[in-house]
Every structure is written in structure tokens, then in C-alpha cells.
Amino acid sequence: MMVHSVYSDRDVFLRELISNGADACEKLRFEAITRPELLGEDAKPRITISADPDNKQLAVEDNGIGMGREEMAEALGTIARSGTRAFIERVEADKATEDSQLIGQFGVGFYSAFMVADHVDVIS
Template sequence: MTTITAPVSHAFEADVAKLLHLMVHSVYSDKNVFLRELVSNAADACEKLRYEGIANPALLGEDPAPRITVTLDPDSSRLMIEDNGIGMNAADLADALGTIARSGTKSFMERIA
């Protein structure tokens, strides 16, 4: 049985311009690699759902086809990457957001190997 709880909000603050500059110029040599990494993460989430859905088809829901949507909203200066992949629970989010350069996909692949 699935338990649905009320959404919980957490504040996260960053100087986005400085953070993006650091990411683009220090971690990635090409600014387009940053976008590719986000889309790659979405693809990993979809693949993880496909894999987990083999053992537990209920996870796939009514529309099991993997989907990644990239949306640009020039009015709000937002680029959104959304997927219908496996998702993350609260502990996964805290772990991933609290640690720079941690790969959840690498951990997943090591677990199933």
C-alpha cells in the first residue's frame, strides 16, 4: 500500500550566476556539456525505472514509455528538464543534493552488478 504524505519544502540558496560560471568554466570545458549532463541524468532515471519495472511492473504505471521533456521559458529565463523516470525519495534527495559530484547511477550500477 502506498502512503501519500503532504509535500515538504526545503530552502536552497545559491548565487546561480556564480555557480553556473564555476560549473561551466571549471568542471566543463563547453557550456553545452552542462545541459547534456542534465539530459543524461534524466535518461538514467528512465532506464532505472525500466530496470526496476521488470521486477515490479506496478512501478511503471499506465504509461511506461520513457519520456524526457526539455522546455525553455524565455519570460522567466528558465530551462526545464523533466522526466518520468524512477524519481528520488527524501533520503535520496538529501544525499544527492548534499554531495557535489556523487553519482547515483554509479551507485545503482554497482549495486546490481
């Protein structure tokens, strides 16, 4: 798998999933500049990591922008297709990149989870 050639340290998956969560929070913050109703009641950016050792499960949750069904299929269904990259391109077209601090731009970070897991659920 391509992920193994990109990452030599199996533990990098956690950093990558946190990075994805940070990107989702940043996208929400940016979009909420013009659409404050997107923030709802839980406006403070949050990434939560919880472990269930008995079931050998790890959850990384955020309260960022989320993805619709189509975006999820497009972004997660094709390796190296980064939703962050598409977002940056859209923002650059609008000449507003100075206010956006996005991390993950290569699209393989999510796939690093498969270095340590046989099954990955994405809920949005």
C-alpha cells in the same frame, strides 16, 4: 567551483541534465522488470525540455524512477556522489548489469546547471 574545472563548455549542462533523465528512465525500466507496477500508465520513457524565455527558465523533465527525500539529499547534497554509481554497484552485486545501460557515473553532471543558473529546482 569544481564544475568549472571539469566542463569548459557552458552548454554542456543540457547534455548532463538529459543524461540524468535518461539514467532515471533506465533505472525505472530495470526496476520494473521485477516490479511492473512501477510503470503506471506512462510506461514509455520520456524526457521533455521546455523553455520559458520571458522568465529565463528551462525545464528538463523525465518520467523515470525519481528520488526520495533521503536519496535526493545524499545524491545532490554532495558533489561527485552519483546515484547512478550506487545503483550500478547494487546491480553488480546482484550480477545483473548486462541488462542495464546507465550513462552518468561521476556525480558532477547535475552541478553543471550552476554554470548557467543562479537557482536550480529539483522536483521528484
